Amino acid sequence: MAALSLYNTLSRSKEEFRPIKGKHVGIYSCGPTVYNFAHIGNMRNYIIVDLLKRLLLHNGYNVKHVMNITDVGHLVGDANIGEDKVRLTAEHEHKSVHEVAKFYTGEFLKDMKRLALMEPEIMPKATDHIPEMLSLIEKLDRKGYLYTVNTGVYFDTSKFKNYGKLTGLTFDELNDYLISGARVKRASGIRNTTDFAVWRFSNPDEKDMVWQTPYGKGFPGWHIECSAMSMKYLGAHFDIHTGGIDHLPIHHTNEIAQSEAATGEKFVNYWVHIEFLQVNGKKMSKSMGNVYRIEDLIEKGYSACAYKYLVISAYYRSQLNFTFEALEGAESTLEGIYSFMSKVSNMNFMGKEEGNGTFAERAKSLKAEFFESLNNDLNTPTALSKLHSLISETNKAQKKGFSKADAKAVIDTLLEIDSVLGLGFSKYADREELPKAVSELIAEREESRKNRDYKRSDEIRDELRKKYSVVLEDTGSGPIWYREMPSSRKH
Numbered sequence: 001m002a003a004l005s006l007y008n009t010l011s012r013s014k015e016e017f018r019p020i021k022g023k024h025v026g027i028y029s030c031g032p033t034v035y036n037f038a039h040i041g042n043m044r045n046y047i048i049v050d051l052l053k054r055l056l057l058h059n060g061y062n063v064k065h066v067m068n069i070t071d072v073g074h075l076v077g078d079a080n081i082g083e084d085k086v087r088l089t090a091e092h093e094h095k096s097v098h099e100v101a102k103f104y105t106g107e108f109l110k111d112m113k114r115l116a117l118m119e120p121e122i123m124p125k126a127t128d129h130i131p132e133m134l135s136l137i138e139k140l141d142r143k144g145y146l147y148t149v150n151t152g153v154y155f156d157t158s159k160f161k162n163y164g165k166l167t168g169l170t171f172d173e174l175n176d177y178l179i180s181g182a183r184v185k186r187a188s189g190i191r192n193t194t195d196f197a198v199w200r201f202s203n204p205d206e207k208d209m210v211w212q213t214p215y216g217k218g219f220p221g222w223h224i225e226c227s228a229m230s231m232k233y234l235g236a237h238f239d240i241h242t243g244g245i246d247h248l249p250i251h252h253t254n255e256i257a258q259s260e261a262a263t264g265e266k267f268v269n270y271w272v273h274i275e276f277l278q279v280n281g282k283k284m285s286k287s288m289g290n291v292y293r294i295e296d297l298i299e300k301g302y303s304a305c306a307y308k309y310l311v312i313s314a315y316y317r318s319q320l321n322f323t324f325e326a327l328e329g330a331e332s333t334l335e336g337i338y339s340f341m342s343k344v345s346n347m348n349f350m351g352k353e354e355g356n357g358t359f360a361e362r363a364k365s366l367k368a369e370f371f372e373s374l375n376n377d378l379n380t381p382t383a384l385s386k387l388h389s390l391i392s393e394t395n396k397a398q399k400k401g402f403s404k405a406d407a408k409a410v411i412d413t414l415l416e417i418d419s420v421l422g423l424g425f426s427k428y429a430d431r432e433e434l435p436k437a438v439s440e441l442i443a444e445r446e447e448s449r450k451n452r453d454y455k456r457s458d459e460i461r462d463e464l465r466k467k468y469s470v471v472l473e474d475t476g477s478g479p480i481w482y483r484e485m486p487s488s489r490k491h
């Protein structure tokens with residue numbers, strides 16, 4: 001099994017990944033809060049998670065991936081103050097909270113499909129796991145971690161040893177950090193700024209998504225959802241937890257505190273955080289008018305895979321600046337790869353079908369370097385440079401002379417690489433059947449070349465390109481042809 005190293009936020013260092021249970025890996029990803037469309041920054045996070053999962057599968061592990069759907073309890077501002085995001089949208093859109101959650105869950109799944117992200121094995125909804133949350137709350141209550149104020153039942157963060165260890169700050173430093181940046185507003189009656197609600201009391205007029213429980217009538221806090229659902233499906237102690245870097249100081253810090261306080265065990269071994277996406281060098285915000293969805297990119301004529309390629313071209317722990325120029329570049333590069341796939345798949349080896357396949361060895365070593373880079377904390381920029389070396393070296397080698405075995409090695413390598421990137425290379429890997437008129441023209445051109453009638457030979461080449469989008473190239477192994485990629489772009 002290839003050795004994967006991952007940067008672990010918990011230790012602030014790159015560590016060799018060792019699963020708890022042999023070949024089985026459990027991953028939990030904080031999923032979407034379904035009160036609005038996911039934007040491209042959210043999707044950056046899920047693209048990287050998908051890459052990590054596919055790499056683990058490629059490395060030979062069995063992966064159980066859990067991603068939750070937050071359909072209740074996530075407040076505006078992420079901390080203790082404000083309204084429930086889903087409920088707020090329901091009011092604005094004059095719909096029921098269930099309708100809102102259902103609609104935006106559907107839209108999120110659509111985006112995942114467009115980006116060819118593998119669906120997680122389990123996608124639990126918060127509203128389906130209230131009993132699990134209550135049993136966790138009960139455990140915390142029995143151990144004396146909770147207290148009640150007029151807005152809900154709170155977790156006393158000062159009682160949990162090493163609270164905030166994920167942030168690298170001490171308890172006091174973290175409290176100061178949250179207050180000073182006005183990152184959280186202190187709810188009235190709470191003991192520490194970092195304390196958070198595990199159960200919130202509802203207003204008397206709230207009817208939807210409200211539960212009558214021994215802890216009062218209300219709904220769960222956002223953080224308790226992820227602890228309850230991750231531990232239900234992956235066990236009290238599991239391998240990897242992922243999320244956007246914005247979740248680190250509050251949401252993930254609180255997940256650790258309440259989970260470990262309840263079970264007395266270490267919650268998660270590896271914490272993987274994905275950096276922010278900026279748009280034109282600025283933070284995405286509604287007021288700036290720079291919040292884009294995958295749908296917006298598609299409407300402007302770009303493909304979802306072009307965005308995925310752009311994301312993969314940057315290291316996940318660096319901020320990524322999204323611009324339409326960069327997206328344009330990603331789209332061209334991707335089209336170039338598709339074109340290359342189609343070309344190598346359609347090479348014609350006139351009489352050299354059984355070459356010695358010397359390039360196959362080189363393809364193999366570049367493939368090894370590609371996966372080595374990915375296994376080095378998902379170093380995608382270096383990995384992609386190996387992919388591009390494979391393409392440019394193939395082009396050079398093929399001009400000198402290539403064999404069927406060489407071509408097959410290149411195609412197989414690209415397909416294996418794509419089993420992890422998920423960019424749809426396989427669509428271009430088929431050997432296309434030549435229409436009769438085309439094969440006749442190619443034969444005629446060969447005949448003209450033999451007779452040194454270069455004028456006719458060039459004419460035929462132009463005709464093939466214009467009429468049939470077929471490009472002919474003369475190489476050391478004889479002519480090859482490929483269909484020119486029709487650009488999918490409308491912009």
Ligand SMILES: [Zn+2]
Nearest residue numbers: 030031226251
């Ligand atoms: Zn979460």
